[in-house]
Amino acid sequence: MAHAPCPFLLMDNNQPLSHSDPRRQLRMARSMCWHCQSEVTGEYFCERCVKVQPVSKDTDYFTCLGFPRRLALDPKQLEAKFYELSRTFHPDFYQTKSTNEQTISLSNAAVLNTAYRTLRDPIQRAEYLLALETGSVKDIRTSPPADLFEEILELQDTLEEYRASDRGSDQGHRLRATLQTEQEALERRKGEMESQLRRLFADWDKLQDTGEATSQARAERDRILKQMRALLSHRTYVNNIVNDLAATIA
Amino acid sequence: MAYSEKVVDHFNNPRNMGSFKKGEEGVGTGMVGAPECGDVMKLQIKVQNDTIVDAKFKTFGCGSAIASSSLATEWLKGKTIDEAQKIKNTDIVQELNLPPVKIHCSVLAEDAIKAALADYQKKTDEQPAGTK
Secondary structure (H helix, E strand, C coil), rough: CCCCCEEECCCCHHCCCCCHHHHHHHHHHHECCCCCCECCCCCCCCCCCCEECCCCCCCCCCHHCCCCCCCCHHHHHHHHHHHHHHCCCHHHHHHCHHHHHHHHHHHHHHHHHHHHHHHHHHHHHHHHHHHHHCCCCHCCCCCHHHHHHHHHHHHHHHHHHHHHCCCHHHHHHHHHHHHHHHHHHHHHHHHHHHHHHHHHHHHHHHHHHHHHCCHHHHHHHHHHHHHHHHHHHHHHEEEEHHHHHHHHHC | CCCCHHHHHHHHHCCCCCCCCCCCCCEEEEEEEEEECCCCEEEEEECCCCCCEEEEEECCHHCCCHHHHHHHHHHCCCCHHHHHHHCCHHHHHHHHCCHHHHHHHHHHHHHHHHHHHHHHHHHHHHHHCCCC
């Protein structure tokens, strides 16, 4: 497992800025230990004064947990790394330390938790990678095929009908059977989408491993990200309706 | 985080919920979705002489998405096509006091309005001359 160095940067509010040139301030703040002002070269702790350094908001979750930006990720290794770092930042070890160190370790632990929760789930991991690679996901609006929407809206109508019906009646039984069939069909579709996604994940990792910068590689990268985006959002729609169905007819 | 009173009101008493009959004349339909949360919104307008005489919506999603589309249909009624084009998501955010994490719901409503207007326009353009 590759351990990419985790650049730790100072949070703005930890120290009053004393230099007037804003560019200088930024540069200083990015490389200095908040305590002894010596250069921090990329560990969780300052090498000189051994004080804990705050994890930057700019550090991505992969880097944070010491993993490369790949979509195949061994959950066991991830968990092991998470536990290791959780111990490192555990509040118990900071009881006798300064308030500043307590605050930093606590907020690091919080970032770590979010990072772990995000990367642990393959779908969330992919969503997160997409956001990293393509900027904010919200900027890309994808309109799923109209037929999927029609289907969802129609199903929601049937769901409403079922909720309002007398469940013991013939009509209730009939509606329930219809919904059950639909649920099974949608779950199969969700499964197909997920295997398509897994293929894309593998394509992504393979492309990263080759590390080529040709125009062909760039085109491949765009293709993967675009298809991944579309599939992930379609999957969300299908997943929502499947959950609605499952909750209603359970 | 709590929903604003206006959101709760629209959620509990949604205005203009439903849809027009299939094949009804002068109807434009917009269907949009939010890929990040999976919300689905369908918004319809009924136009007579360039004025929106009625509007309906169906939204499956969170309270803010329902409130945004409910409010949008209220605003659409009585507006001309041109006036409707000018409805902005920021107007909805302001009216409903939406928090930053729910702004995409208002964007969804604006997109739905735009899609419904475009659909209506497309339908009228397709109609052979003289049948309008």
